Amino acid sequence: MSETQPEAVTLVVRHQVRPNHVPGYETWLRRIIATANQCPGHLGVDVMRSWRPDVAQFTCVLRFTSLEQLQNWIRSEQRRQLVAEVVPLLCDGDQLEIAQGKDFWFVPETVQAPPPRWKQSCITFLVILPLSLLMPLLWQPLFQLVPWLGGYLLSNALITLSIVLLVVYLLMPMATRAFGVWLRSHDHERNDPESGYSR
Template structure:
């Protein structure tokens, strides 16, 4: 199995206050279009009073570059330019998770990070082993102490990183950013 070289595109837009509804409509259309590109792994949008931060993940640099160089994206950026106070601000990250620092502001307080992480991991640590039990019963080789713990831990980590943590941090973004 080939390991993915996941790359993250962070897009920051400062939207003119009167243009927020038009921008929201543009953003929904844009994220839907981006999701059709090969290698697209998901998008999260964080909003605050000052800006929108979109985090797009792609399976690799080539897939991200295909989206960045596309005529569709170029037209979308031209279309949104009049709605923005500043231009299209992009940043590419290849080795950094993007859970707790959605803007250039200070990172969330560690105790808040711990609370959110606990909130996500606790239910998974209770549920995931139960979901694996039928397979462990049918294939005892997978139910051994080491193998079962590797499978359960791997499942939890993948669910946290790719599914739950981006959504939960977006949901709690305001609380995480308030000090």
């Protein structure tokens, strides 16, 4: 004997996050996902990220067994408080869309995957190689002036720290902008199983 089961209901939440607030948003996102997981009727959540020069977009797809249970989550005090916390990090507020059935069972076409890993590796190599050659030379005069700084462990720690700070805060953002078109030209690779995206 079989009974007709109601189709799942989907909540799509889109947040545009200011780039300098992405780490804080990621922390908040983990909290709200954990809270949603405890709600009756919750079937799971998928998070998709896309990046532009001035904004990071997060698309969260939550599934519930019924419209009533989904609305209970939307109206819940826990969600209201969490959304109030995150609004200052967003460019365009809390954007919600409800879809019946499996309209968002797969990734929406409009969401862009991050650049493939081989492209990210190429840019990282191009940024780090010159620094790995240049930084020891730049530090050498100080190591000669202050011999105890030139020890194996301390000198390598200082050189590595310099490279990491320059890469993360200065050179990698510049390289990402400079190679932006090339990094984004990977639509034909979106069927790559490692990317986590499929059409």
